[in-house]
Amino acid sequence: MAEHAQVLIVGGGIIGTSVAWALAARGVAGVEVVDLDLAGVYASSELNAGGVRATWWQPVNIDACKATLDFFRLRGAEFGFRERGYLWLYTDPGLWERALEKRALQNTRGLDVEALEPSEVWRRFPLLDRARAEIVGATFSPRDGLVNPNAVRAWYRSEAERLGVRFRNRHYVAGVATARSVGAGGRVRRVSHVDVTEVIRGDPTDTAGTLQEILTTHRVPQAAVCAESRIHCEVCINCLGAWSSVLLAKIGLRDVTEPVRRQIALIDVRATDLASETRLDSLGMIVDASGLYFHPEGSYVLAGYSTPDEAPGFDFAYDGQSFFENEIWPRLAHRASAFERCGHVRGWAGLYDVTPDRSGIAGAVAGFSNLYEAHSFTGRGVMQSYAVGRSLAALVATGQFEGVDLSPLTRERFDDRSRWVTEDLHI
Numbered sequence: 001m002a003e004h005a006q007v008l009i010v011g012g013g014i015i016g017t018s019v020a021w022a023l024a025a026r027g028v029a030g031v032e033v034v035d036l037d038l039a040g041v042y043a044s045s046e047l048n049a050g051g052v053r054a055t056w057w058q059p060v061n062i063d064a065c066k067a068t069l070d071f072f073r074l075r076g077a078e079f080g081f082r083e084r085g086y087l088w089l090y091t092d093p094g095l096w097e098r099a100l101e102k103r104a105l106q107n108t109r110g111l112d113v114e115a116l117e118p119s120e121v122w123r124r125f126p127l128l129d130r131a132r133a134e135i136v137g138a139t140f141s142p143r144d145g146l147v148n149p150n151a152v153r154a155w156y157r158s159e160a161e162r163l164g165v166r167f168r169n170r171h172y173v174a175g176v177a178t179a180r181s182v183g184a185g186g187r188v189r190r191v192s193h194v195d196v197t198e199v200i201r202g203d204p205t206d207t208a209g210t211l212q213e214i215l216t217t218h219r220v221p222q223a224a225v226c227a228e229s230r231i232h233c234e235v236c237i238n239c240l241g242a243w244s245s246v247l248l249a250k251i252g253l254r255d256v257t258e259p260v261r262r263q264i265a266l267i268d269v270r271a272t273d274l275a276s277e278t279r280l281d282s283l284g285m286i287v288d289a290s291g292l293y294f295h296p297e298g299s300y301v302l303a304g305y306s307t308p309d310e311a312p313g314f315d316f317a318y319d320g321q322s323f324f325e326n327e328i329w330p331r332l333a334h335r336a337s338a339f340e341r342c343g344h345v346r347g348w349a350g351l352y353d354v355t356p357d358r359s360g361i362a363g364a365v366a367g368f369s370n371l372y373e374a375h376s377f378t379g380r381g382v383m384q385s386y387a388v389g390r391s392l393a394a395l396v397a398t399g400q401f402e403g404v405d406l407s408p409l410t411r412e413r414f415d416d417r418s419r420w421v422t423e424d425l426h427i
C-alpha cells in the first residue's frame, strides 16, 4: 500500500532542503524529502567551493544571490560567512568593457562593485605580482565572499525537521506513476512503475498529467534485500540537481541539463611564506582572467578550474596530481610568485548541472498539474539556495513566486531563444 506525503521533494541537496524548510516555515504540513544518500557523497552541495557572490550579469541571478547573501549575513558566524569580496581580473579589453557595463546594472541593485585600475589592483593585492602588464582592469565586489555550504545545508535541514519535515535517507527514486486525463472522457490511466517512460511516450494525445506516486527502492537495515516504497503525493518537486533527468525521463520529458565534471584542488602553502606575507586569511575569492579561481581555506588554498573541453557525463574521477600540475599550478604561478613552491594536497570532482544558457531551472513543470522543479544551478546553487527555496515554496503554496521573481527561470524559456537567461560571468 502506498504511503502518503502532501509534498514530496525528490533530492535532499541544498536546494531540496531549502525548499523543504521554506514550505514548512510557511505552515505547509506533510512535507517529505527522499534522497538516495543524505550524506551527499555525490551531491554537488557537499563538493563545491563555497564561494558566494551576487555579481552576475543577469538580473534574476543577481537578485536571487543577493537575497541569499543577505540571509547568510544574518547568520554569519553559524554559516561561516566571510564577507571578503570577489576580485575578478580581466585581460580582454572587450570583456572588461562589458564588465563595466554590467557593473552599472549590479550597482543599481545595491552591490557596490568597484572598478579597479591595474595600479589599484597591485596596491591592494600585492600577492598578484606576475604578468601585470596583461591586466586591463578588475572588479572588486566587497559584499561577496565565502560560506560553509555544509553548515548552511545542515541548518536548512535541522530547521525543516524541527518544523515537521521528514527526511528519508537511502531512498533511490526508481519509478514514477502518473495519471493523465484526456478530453471530456476524463480517462485516467495508471502507468506501471517498471517502464514508465515507454508507456507515457506512447500516448501523444495526453494533455494534462498528475504525478501520483514515486516508487523508491531502499535497503532495509538487518535485511539483505532492497525494499520498495510507494509514496503517493499531492505535489512533487524535482530537486535532483545534476540527476534531474532521472525523474523527467520517467514522465517522458527531455531534460536540457547536462552533468559536467568540475574539479577542485587543495593546496598547501605552508612551506612558502605566502601565509605570513600576504595575509592570506584576509583574502576572499580571486578569479583570474584565465578562469582559475582560488581562495584561502584555513591555512590552505582551494583552487578550481573548469576545463572547457570537459565532456558531459556522471564522472566523479579526480585527475589528481596531473590536474594540479597542468591546470592549477601554472595559472597560479603565472599570476603570483608566492605560489612557486606550493604543493598539491588532494582534490575532488563534483558535477555542475549545466543548461544551455547556464542559468538554473525553477518553477512549475508545464503539462503537469502538481509537478514543480528547482535544479540545474550550475556553479550557483549554494549562493541562490535561500531565494530559490523561499520563492518556489510560495509558488507551490500560493501560485505566485515571492521575494525574488523566478519566472525567467522556468523551463519553457528553452522553447524560445529570446527568453534564454544567458549567464556569461561563469566559472
Ligand SMILES: Cc1cc2nc3c(=O)[nH]c(=O)nc-3n(C[C@H](O)[C@H](O)[C@H](O)COP(=O)(O)OP(=O)(O)OC[C@H]3O[C@@H](n4cnc5c(N)ncnc54)[C@H](O)[C@@H]3O)c2cc1C
Pocket (backbone or CB within 6 Å): 010, 011, 012, 013, 014, 015, 016, 034, 035, 036, 037, 038, 040, 042, 043, 044, 045, 046, 047, 048, 049, 050, 051, 052, 171, 172, 173, 174, 239, 240, 241, 242, 243, 246, 262, 263, 264, 304, 349, 350, 351, 352, 374, 375, 376, 377, 378, 379, 380, 381, 382, 383, 384
Ligand atoms: C566543483 C564545484 C564547485 C562549486 N562551487 C560553487 C560555489 O563556489 N558556490 C555555489 O554557490 N555553488 C557552487 N557549486 C554548485 C553547487 O554546489 C550546486 O549548484 C548545488 O550544490 C546544487 O544543489 P542541488 O541541491 O540542486 O543538487 P545536489 O546537491 O547535487 O543534490 C541532488 C541530490 O539528489 C540525490 N539524488 C540523485 N539521484 C537520485 C535518485 N535517483 N533518487 C534519490 N535521490 C537522488 C543526490 O543524492 C543528491 O543529494 C559548485 C559545484 C561543484 C561541483
